[in-house]
Amino acid sequence: MSRIPVAILGATGMVGQRLVQLLLNHPWFEIGALCASERSAGKRYGDACTWRLEGDEPPAWVFDLPVVSTAPEAVPDGIRVALSALPGSTAKTAEPAFRAAGYGVVSNASSFRMDPDVPLIIPEVNPSDLSWLDRQPGTGFILTNPNCCAVPLGIALAPLHEKWPVEAVCISSWQAVSGAGYPGESAWDIVGNVHPHPGDEEEKLTEEPQKILGASFPSSARCVRVGVADGHLMSVQARLAGDPSVEEVLEALRGFTSRAPELPSSPTPLIHVDTRRDRPQPRLDAMRGNGMAVSVGRVEACPVMGIKFYCLAHNTFRGAAGAAILNLELLHATGRLPAA
Amino acid sequence: MSRIPVAILGATGMVGQRLVQLLLNHPWFEIGALCASERSAGKRYGDACTWRLEGDEPPAWVFDLPVVSTAPEAVPDGIRVALSALPGSTAKTAEPAFRAAGYGVVSNASSFRMDPDVPLIIPEVNPSDLSWLDRQPGTGFILTNPNCCAVPLGIALAPLHEKWPVEAVCISSWQAVSGAGYPGESAWDIVGNVHPHPGDEEEKLTEEPQKILGASFPSSARCVRVGVADGHLMSVQARLAGDPSVEEVLEALRGFTSRAPELPSSPTPLIHVDTRRDRPQPRLDAMRGNGMAVSVGRVEACPVMGIKFYCLAHNTFRGAAGAAILNLELLHATGRLPAA
Amino acid sequence: MSRIPVAILGATGMVGQRLVQLLLNHPWFEIGALCASERSAGKRYGDACTWRLEGDEPPAWVFDLPVVSTAPEAVPDGIRVALSALPGSTAKTAEPAFRAAGYGVVSNASSFRMDPDVPLIIPEVNPSDLSWLDRQPGTGFILTNPNCCAVPLGIALAPLHEKWPVEAVCISSWQAVSGAGYPGESAWDIVGNVHPHPGDEEEKLTEEPQKILGASFPSSARCVRVGVADGHLMSVQARLAGDPSVEEVLEALRGFTSRAPELPSSPTPLIHVDTRRDRPQPRLDAMRGNGMAVSVGRVEACPVMGIKFYCLAHNTFRGAAGAAILNLELLHATGRLPAA
């Protein structure tokens, strides 16, 4: 059976490599084009990119693929979908160009996440926001996934919010270095150290979950980078309307099922509830459910906010690359992909 | 000028070694006796202990000192003060025994911290709680210092609490491995990982600052061990009565001065306010003020609690060993040491 | 088709857990019994052991299995093979007991590795040493695999030694903490640090490869533990008879094929030759070939010894657990397993 070809924008970076890896054995999609900067265009993929993911490399034919420019006209005919791993600055112009050319753009970039016409989707949580795509003119569109911390936070809050609306939330994070791309953080800042995030990560983690949950509540985040390769851990202290008990919260987390149609990359269970006192941990738990599950642990009464817990997910499988591919799967399953 | 001899209880462990190191060049005190377990008693200190602190070792004569049992009768005559770095289980019986023998016991153990007759003191914050010693019968007494996270938290909250009483506080921590002693954490739990604290650290961090500040407020802590050798970082989100502005909070922090008489180990400034977006960091900031200063950074408005900031201190200099020695200095400066 | 049941000795430790994990989906073998210390015997496996491997846990039925004592009489009838992950001290008595009871014992322990009647086997390298089993009296036997550093060293040297006998070798290692078991290394010794191995690792790394290659040559090793979870890296500087060129060595490494019959866990290629200047690296390369491949890189002329290179393998997949299972596969493929 033939698979749908996909253009990968920003194919040489860390998230781009993860997209390549995930498409290699995907049941529905395959690599259609590898787009990168002008400096890389025209080269073999293997020459344009230094592969830095763990384990076996892709087969040799992948490295022999040609890299093309990040422009619709550079992409071979017959491709109508693009997965974007572009940095924000480039995404700002490149993604609208692809949309204008009729592409369905599924983006991990932050540029358009908070645009009111652009859905910000975690398929298992808010698939119905796909309807916002109709507000975007023409056949092309841009669809985004959240920041790699906002994904597990949004998933962990979803089953709670539907029963006991979130009234306020305090968050602290222990974030992996892969979230910063490559070269990303300097080793000097991380070795035997932790590094408070100087950028706007805290703002993203504050506003994106509200858009996903379709709610508005005070939220306050502290984001710190730590010596972990992959996997973002967060402590969440939340005030929920109705003040549910620990048992009710555990039951809601355990009972949560995806609101999307069945998708190949969505794991069962989606939320792994751990009752051990020192879990979840990034190195041990990030790869649950092939890296697509969210771990929640230490659900306890919070004397200040009502309820508290840890949540964790792999930031390039469940966040970033995997988040984008799940959105692509959702588009396909709901018949919303542009016809080639 | 002669210095006052001090018995160190638990002299072979990590905190005990730090006490030995700090007494070596102390202007008021000197090593009077090195007490350890029965297994170590009778050995040379150099044979009983594996020295594991950074940098040059103590001079050879220290390693030639004899180790004696952790019992008042094993300590040479003329010593009336003991610094205790005992584990909680041992402290429970050994410290009362020393007190009963007329010793002033200055302890880092958690066993008696919450005892209503035992002061829990950070000299610069609540020196007047020394008066509680009068409630303890006899000439001996037990005086304690807080948990190594509660020290910087107590110091950072003190200047705020006196103007705008603390109403509630949410805390998350990035804690160094030295806080667990030796061998402490397994490297497997820490390498490329972070490790949620399975013990009762969160309870200590919740209740001890309330005793120090003489206040009662809801408090909720999450404690996570990270790949840092020394220095505990905390994010604090606090609700303060009167809801002060960021500028008022900064002014209070900068204007804070010690409430104790001048003490040799108390640094100036006590609180280092950092305005850089990625500070404080444990490896870079733990040794400010010879390891005795507390760093506070990222003081910002918190949409949930009102005010938020990071605070950090060295957990064996400012916490543990240094905290105990400061209390010893306070006792001497206030004339409360038992006469030999 | 029915699979052969296997008893796992030392089933609750880190290597024991890896054995459980590897047997779960094995085409030839299955878990027959879980043996552990007297303290654990009688408990559910899930109660006796704290699972500490990455990713999803085994299915629930595994945790419901009963733990039995490490004694032949405690093992259910019909089992005639034991995989031993015992510590050396226990192995010394338990393994001979199982052998005396007619078991084929396939051991990762170091106790009998250098015994002249006990084969020390890497299946792809020296499978013919299986014949030494005939020297052991009775139907039972003990078969061992090498130390987790000696495995990749033995594999990397094998294709060279058969053409240009090894005359001398200098080795340094960057070893992962999982090689020390749990709790193993203290985090204090590893955080922002490296830890020269104080034990007898260097001796093992010196003598075991000689037994595997059936040769005798001067060998000198330095072993240092580093902040890596899994994967031992070694630098090898070797003097080879005939002084082959870099190109000849590369050709020999690339051309090497297993000397064993086809085995399910043996990867193709066995040796991954990497030509990038900063490879292999433990975190990126340890999982090549499902963790069973050996990476070799930086093959260069050595001004002192003639040839030098790095080699690397996963120490609990290719070493320890995987090494034992490969030996078990070899026994089955060669018809040497005791009949049940």
Place this chain on the structure above:
Amino acid sequence: MSRIPVAILGATGMVGQRLVQLLLNHPWFEIGALCASERSAGKRYGDACTWRLEGDEPPAWVFDLPVVSTAPEAVPDGIRVALSALPGSTAKTAEPAFRAAGYGVVSNASSFRMDPDVPLIIPEVNPSDLSWLDRQPGTGFILTNPNCCAVPLGIALAPLHEKWPVEAVCISSWQAVSGAGYPGESAWDIVGNVHPHPGDEEEKLTEEPQKILGASFPSSARCVRVGVADGHLMSVQARLAGDPSVEEVLEALRGFTSRAPELPSSPTPLIHVDTRRDRPQPRLDAMRGNGMAVSVGRVEACPVMGIKFYCLAHNTFRGAAGAAILNLELLHATGRLPAA
């Protein structure tokens, strides 16, 4: 007493910051000018540089100093000495320009280390090579210190080489990330990982010690970056003429005394011989002798080369910045500084 003013070239980088720190309390020298790139020239030092060293910052007046261009004409009159922390590319033109202007340039850059007219000096080892300065025309000159690995290696080999000339040496390194400057290594390459050095570090470590010892011998190095902030550890396997015993080598190491006149930054003892099986370790031993001592441990018989040992030193105190300042002290102590 007035101190000699010194221009620091490359003052904003990591080594430049260490030079600033070391000059602050130096008995003979003081900061005369802070030179940096055109982008920084004209700014306050505090605005041009992000301070990244551990502990308390320099006093405020240092951050108020003006940064000037890296050119002799930009430096205030009355300064005739420059400490260079320039990167190799810039050093190539800037250092000769300062020399031509009559400056004594004391450089940490690698550009001229192997120039036959430029001395490469460790003061305690080969101070008499200062005479080579006479070969450089004019009153100015360039004097260099070795690579930060070559310093401890040169010091450890010196007492051996004078008795038993080095015939060959194999080296492996566990190197700290600060050796790569800032941002230097990517955290992705270091977290839970080690990173074989892809550059020319191995060549430097091979050739520089030979120039320092005035000898020629085969030498082979493997250099690997590890998750350590400061402190390079090396394993050394050496063939020495006359094949001394372990005891003789230990005696030579312990008996070594500096060949230079007394210098303020040279520690006593220069070589710390450690007899514990797991020492030296970078985090614990790098700061011996205020960071200026070299630790040597595990001196043992090497079955391949004759003798083996570990050596370690702080790479920015004893290497880089401290190495340059020691050379400056040597120039002053021998009356070779250009008159102002």
